[in-house]
Structures are given as structure tokens and as C-alpha cells.
Amino acid sequence: MQSPRRNAEGRPLGTCDPSSSGSPAHGGGSRFEFQSLLSSRMPGADPTSARLRASESPVHRRGSFPLAGAGSSQALPPQLPEEDRIDLNPSFLGIALRSLLAIDLWLSKKLGVCAGESSSWGSMRPLMKLLEISGHGIPWLLGTLYCLSRSDSWAGREVLMNLLFALLLDLLLVSLIKGLVRRRRPAHNQMDMFFTISVDKYSFPSGHTTRAALVSRFILNHLVLAIPLRVLVVLWAFILGLSRVMLGRHNVTDVAFGFFLGYMQYSIVDYCWLSPRTAPVLFVLWNQP
Numbered sequence: 001m002q003s004p005r006r007n008a009e010g011r012p013l014g015t016c017d018p019s020s021s022g023s024p025a026h027g028g029g030s031r032f033e034f035q036s037l038l039s040s041r042m043p044g045a046d047p048t049s050a051r052l053r054a055s056e057s058p059v060h061r062r063g064s065f066p067l068a069g070a071g072s073s074q075a076l077p078p079q080l081p082e083e084d085r086i087d088l089n090p091s092f093l094g095i096a097l098r099s100l101l102a103i104d105l106w107l108s109k110k111l112g113v114c115a116g117e118s119s120s121w122g123s124m125r126p127l128m129k130l131l132e133i134s135g136h137g138i139p140w141l142l143g144t145l146y147c148l149s150r151s152d153s154w155a156g157r158e159v160l161m162n163l164l165f166a167l168l169l170d171l172l173l174v175s176l177i178k179g180l181v182r183r184r185r186p187a188h189n190q191m192d193m194f195f196t197i198s199v200d201k202y203s204f205p206s207g208h209t210t211r212a213a214l215v216s217r218f219i220l221n222h223l224v225l226a227i228p229l230r231v232l233v234v235l236w237a238f239i240l241g242l243s244r245v246m247l248g249r250h251n252v253t254d255v256a257f258g259f260f261l262g263y264m265q266y267s268i269v270d271y272c273w274l275s276p277r278t279a280p281v282l283f284v285l286w287n288q289p
């Protein structure tokens with residue numbers, strides 16, 4: 001059986017022979033592989049730059065691989081266990097995602113103009129915080145419960161019951177995703193938000209944005225409004241989303257995904273629409289004295 005530290009010719013695997021099978025990037029036991037690993041383990045080193053260095057290096061090219069220690073007595077590192085190796089051929093998707101993330105962070109920092117009182121648009125911060133309250137879960141939940149208690153028509157009660165269901169579904173899904181993804185809020189954010197729950201230390205997705213998208217789609221579908229008011233509802237949702245980035249609470253991708261999720265949540269609510277026919281118990285219970 002082949003020793004884990006030697007190749008078929010009995011040569012230590014760290015001494016790389018270009019004629020040996022497999023590319024240096026894929027477990028040929030290259031010296032470069034070891035260097036990448038070292039650099040990735042150095043404090044502050046990150047695997048991305050190690051990969052980039054790998055792709056820039058001449059040793060990465062097939063055919064130009066130097067005979068690192070071949071035929072010499074230089075001691076080379078032992079072959080690395082599979083799980084310790086770094087993939088020197090990052091996929092196109094990996095590069096695209098990393099680039100998108102870098103653009104996201106850069107753009108979010110640039111747009112975070114109300115992140116503090118001393119920021120370039122710091123004087124707009126109170127207005128942004130007012131917008132923040134307009135999309136907060138507490139006023140929406142309390143407002144819906146209040147209207148539900150005052151509603152005297154079946155039709156009104158049905159719509160409000162579904163709005164309540166939508167708001168609760170939104171809280172549940174956003175908390176679930178925030179807890180799973182655990183993306184930290186931007187470094188420039190001041191954590192001075194009104195009434196947060198534990199998962200609100202995370203930023204993906206933006207809960208205010210999902211709520212804004214969900215509620216505005218709900219209103220547009222269930223309230224008869226004049227065109228200017230309909231435009232106002234859409235503008236409110238859009239500006240609320242933008243204000244999350246301007247306040248420094250979120251990155252752009254948190255808000256973009258928030259819009260998408262809120263929009264989809266309405267489709268779920270619409271599909272599971274609660275009515276006296278589909279959920280009679282709920283409506284009977286609500287009408288008990």
C-alpha cells in the first residue's frame with residue numbers, strides 16, 4: 001500500500017514532478033499547495049487572497065511548474081489531508097458571489113450617509129428614524145389588532161384577520177432567516193433601534209423592507225384607493241427600504257432580498273387566504289363576546 005507521504009516512485013509527495021498525474025492544483029502534493037495553506041492559516045490571511053495568488057502564480061500553469069525540490073535533498077512538507085487543502089480553482093460562481101459581496105459592502109458604506117449625526121446627511125437622521133417607526137412591527141401589529149377590535153363588518157374583519165396573519169408570518173420568516181444566515185449589521189450602524197428582538201442583531205434580510213413590501217402589496221390588493229394614494233404607498237415602501245441602507249442598518253443586498261421576500265410573502269398569504277369558509281373556527285372565536 002502506498003504510504004501517505006510518498007508517491008508511487010517512493011518520492012516524498014512534497015517533491016513535485018510535473019510528469020506525475022494530476023494538476024498541482026488538485027492534490028499533486030505541490031509546494032504551492034502548502035504555501036497556500038500556510039498563508040491561509042496566518043493570522044489575518046484570507047483564503048480568497050490565497051486563491052488569487054494561486055491563480056496569478058506561474059506555478060499554477062500546467063507545464064510551467066517548477067521542480068520544487070525534485071532530485072534535491074531539500075525537505076518538503078508532507079502531503080496535506082484532503083480537508084486542509086484549498087481549492088485553487090475557484091468556480092465562476094464563487095468569484096461572482098465574492099465580487100457581488102464586495103460591491104455590496106462598498107455601495108452600502110457609500111449610501112450610509114445618515115449612519116451617524118456627523119455623517120454627510122446626518123441632519124436627515126431624525127426623518128429616517130421616523131420612517132423606521134412607520135415600518136416597525138409593533139405599530140403595525142397593534143394597529144391591526146385595534147382595527148380588528150373596532151371592525152363591525154365581516155368583510156373588514158376578514159381582511160384585517162389576514163393582515164394580522166401576514167404580519168405574524170413575516171415576523172416568523174424574517175426571524176428564521178436572520179437566525180440561519182447570521183449576517184452582522186454593517187460596522188457603521190449605530191444599534192439604537194426601537195424595540196428589537198434577539199435576532200435583530202443580524203441584518204439579512206431587512207425586516208422593515210419585507211414588511212413594507214408585504215403591507216404595500218396587501219393594501220394595493222385589498223383597499224380601494226385613488227391613484228395618488230396608490231403611488232404614495234409604493235413610494236413609502238421604496239423609500240423605507242432605501243432609508244435602511246442610508247441609516248447604516250443594512251447592506252444593499254439585505255434590502256433587495258427584503259423586497260423580494262415581502263413580495264413573495266404576500267403570495268403565500270393570498271394563497272392561504274383565511275375566510276369564514278376556510279377557517280370558520282377563527283372567525284367564530286373572534287366573534288365571541
Ligand SMILES: CC(C)=CCC/C(C)=C/COP(=O)(O)O
Pocket residue numbers: 136137138141171193194195196197200202203205206207208209244249
Ligand atoms: C418585535 C417586533 C414585533 C418587531 C421587530 C421589528 C424590528 C426591529 C425589525 C428589524 O428590522 P430590520 O431588519 O429592518 O432592522
